Amino acid sequence: MGKSRFTKALFALMLVLLLALAACSGNDNDNDAKEPNNNTNSESEDNADNEDEVDGDLYSIEDFSTDKTNAGEAIEGGEATFGLVTDTAFAGILNYNFYSGTHDAEILDWFDEPLLTIDENYDYTQDGAATFEADEDGRTFTFTIRDDVYWHDGEPLKAEDWAFAFEVIGHPDYEGYRYGNVSNIEGMEEYHAGETDTISGVEVLDEKTLKLTYVAPTPSLLNSGIWPYAMAKHIFGDMEVADMEDSPEIRENPIGIGPFKVDSIVPGESVTLSKFEDYWRGEPNLDKLTIKVVNPDVVAQAMETGEIDFVDTFPADQYVDHADMENVEFIGKIDPAYTYIGFKFGLWDKDNRVVDPDPDAKMNDVNLRKAMWLAVDNDAVGKKFYNGLRWNATTLIPPSHPMYHDETNPGVTYDPEAAEALLDEAGYEKGADGFRTTPDGEELVINFISMTGGDVAQPLANYYVQSWENVGLNVELSMEEFNSFYERVGDGGNDDPEVDVYMGAWGVSSDVDPSGLYGPTAPYNFPRWQNDENERLLEDGVSEESLDLEHRQEVYKDWQQLMVEEIPVFPTLYRAELVSINDRLVNYSIATGSDIYRYQIGVTE
Numbered sequence: 001m002g003k004s005r006f007t008k009a010l011f012a013l014m015l016v017l018l019l020a021l022a023a024c025s026g027n028d029n030d031n032d033a034k035e036p037n038n039n040t041n042s043e044s045e046d047n048a049d050n051e052d053e054v055d056g057d058l059y060s061i062e063d064f065s066t067d068k069t070n071a072g073e074a075i076e077g078g079e080a081t082f083g084l085v086t087d088t089a090f091a092g093i094l095n096y097n098f099y100s101g102t103h104d105a106e107i108l109d110w111f112d113e114p115l116l117t118i119d120e121n122y123d124y125t126q127d128g129a130a131t132f133e134a135d136e137d138g139r140t141f142t143f144t145i146r147d148d149v150y151w152h153d154g155e156p157l158k159a160e161d162w163a164f165a166f167e168v169i170g171h172p173d174y175e176g177y178r179y180g181n182v183s184n185i186e187g188m189e190e191y192h193a194g195e196t197d198t199i200s201g202v203e204v205l206d207e208k209t210l211k212l213t214y215v216a217p218t219p220s221l222l223n224s225g226i227w228p229y230a231m232a233k234h235i236f237g238d239m240e241v242a243d244m245e246d247s248p249e250i251r252e253n254p255i256g257i258g259p260f261k262v263d264s265i266v267p268g269e270s271v272t273l274s275k276f277e278d279y280w281r282g283e284p285n286l287d288k289l290t291i292k293v294v295n296p297d298v299v300a301q302a303m304e305t306g307e308i309d310f311v312d313t314f315p316a317d318q319y320v321d322h323a324d325m326e327n328v329e330f331i332g333k334i335d336p337a338y339t340y341i342g343f344k345f346g347l348w349d350k351d352n353r354v355v356d357p358d359p360d361a362k363m364n365d366v367n368l369r370k371a372m373w374l375a376v377d378n379d380a381v382g383k384k385f386y387n388g389l390r391w392n393a394t395t396l397i398p399p400s401h402p403m404y405h406d407e408t409n410p411g412v413t414y415d416p417e418a419a420e421a422l423l424d425e426a427g428y429e430k431g432a433d434g435f436r437t438t439p440d441g442e443e444l445v446i447n448f449i450s451m452t453g454g455d456v457a458q459p460l461a462n463y464y465v466q467s468w469e470n471v472g473l474n475v476e477l478s479m480e481e482f483n484s485f486y487e488r489v490g491d492g493g494n495d496d497p498e499v500d501v502y503m504g505a506w507g508v509s510s511d512v513d514p515s516g517l518y519g520p521t522a523p524y525n526f527p528r529w530q531n532d533e534n535e536r537l538l539e540d541g542v543s544e545e546s547l548d549l550e551h552r553q554e555v556y557k558d559w560q561q562l563m564v565e566e567i568p569v570f571p572t573l574y575r576a577e578l579v580s581i582n583d584r585l586v587n588y589s590i591a592t593g594s595d596i597y598r599y600q601i602g603v604t605e
Contacts (some may be wrong), residue, residue, distance in 0.1 A: 050556075310588070
């Protein structure tokens with residue numbers, strides 16, 4: 001297909017959305033892709049004094065391949081068990097248009113898939129369930145669905161199914177998190193406001209052809225408009241949008257277009273799938289796949305005994321003790337994610353769907369936030385708790401995106417003496433008990449929450465608490481399991497006003513546009529932070545001018561520096577994504593844009 005220089009520039013920057021938020025990425029296990037994980041440990045009180053001591057060897061992500069070594073040929077048929085690493089039940093919202101948790105996303109990936117695929121540079125290819133053409137205006141795209149793509153119930157995938165997904169997400173009664181992915185479509189704003197029953201920028205040309213028109217060309221259309229997941233109109237077409245998320249068609253009997261179809265679900269515990277013989281890429285090798293929740297504390301034992309065959313989030317803190325596990329191979333890559341400490345500035349305005357900052361919020365003082373960053377030694381944390389498989393983070397765009405990550409920005413480096421001096425200068429004076437008061441002389445107690453999870457969860461949280469206490473801050477820690485943690489942080493807009501600080505993690509979209517996490521209308525802006533310069537840079541990053549790569553790189557360089565200066569959150573660790581796989585499993589890759597697909601996974605015995 002011939003393309004103009006403009007079109008090539010546009011598609012070179014249109015990157016496929018991989019939100020699992022948070023939500024957002026893995027859970028090995030001080031944090032989950034959406035946010036954190038943590039667990040108790042009787043030795044945790046000693047960690048603040050011993051962070052420079054490393055238990056075992058130091059490793060590097062460069063030590064790992066992204067592809068599993070194949071030792072033998074896949075047999076015909078066979079079964080495998082995939083371990084879903086979590087210490088809590090999965091929510092079971094099994095539809096891409098409605099899910100919010102990373103665990104549900106991991107399940108969805110096995111039985112549903114996007115219509116568009118990417119290569120190693122995150123550029124679109126013509127190898128997906130749909131191909132595309134782009135008009136010269138840079139805002140009109142025509143997609144053609146292949147003839148051999150079917151839903152699991154045997155119905156052919158149609159253009160109206162893809163259009164229907166946009167109609168659901170844009171509907172006034174939709175309460176999910178995907179509206180930002182479609183808001184840039186022409187006519188979507190009027191449709192979302194209930195002023196019209198149709199979306200002018202979504203046109204079904206025929207049974208297999210969909211035309212999308214956007215308000216303006218942007219290098220980040222994926223995060224603003226091109227939502228790559230269809231929704232079966234023949235199943236949901238007569239259902240009220242408000243009733244969809246809790247319907248049996250999503251919770252009990254979901255379907256997709258992927259290589260495996262759902263046979264049964266034990267809520268929160270497991271999913272049993274079988275191969276979808278009419279999968280458009282080809283008949284899957286495996287006859288059966290079981291997805292089973294496995295606690296991070298016992299994932300290594302489950303791998304050793306063969307209870308599970310593979311996991312895609314092996315806890316990095318456990319690798320040092322299991323690197324030489326028999327009959328298991330580890331592969332890995334830089335995780336497109338980061339862990340972070342977040343500060344709360346307000347609440348979520350559900351009626352207007354915007355952040356609502358509180359001018360009296362405890363964490364409003366940037367001096368206090370910067371001191372808390374200065375007080376923690378994240379380089380030592382990565383070595384002590386993760387043996388180098390997590391490492392000090394500097395900015396909010398991770399090195400998994402080298403085109404935009406500013407490697408010259410050092411962030412805020414560990415300096416507890418500077419933290420104390422800064423607090424002194426800002427008026428946070430120490431009392432007789434050694435703890436600091438507010439500049440107004442009032443008691444200062446900072447409420448910090450983190451999440452239960454793996455062996456290092458509690459010790460890691462305790463380390464941060466101790467580091468802050470070392471500079472005179474009185475921090476009270478509460479450990480929460482996954483669901484209650486998110487309820488308190490603000491998932492669903494239900495912010496707990498008692499929370500001041502939290503430890504979380506975000507998986508970064510293939511497109512680095514961070515507006516879905518830090519924009520004023522983003523539900524996942526859990527800090528509830530608003531800043532005019534932030535909004536200007538976020539808008540510039542997806543503007544027509546940012547179709548020029550160098551301009552966009554400069555915008556996001558400035559944005560990274562702004563976040564280092566304003567500190568609504570601060571990054572703590574970048575991370576290795578580790579996958580453990582039984583030797584009998586073949587044809588498995590985690591490389592971005594790999595040409596090894598899940599239908600090809602097989603077993604040798």
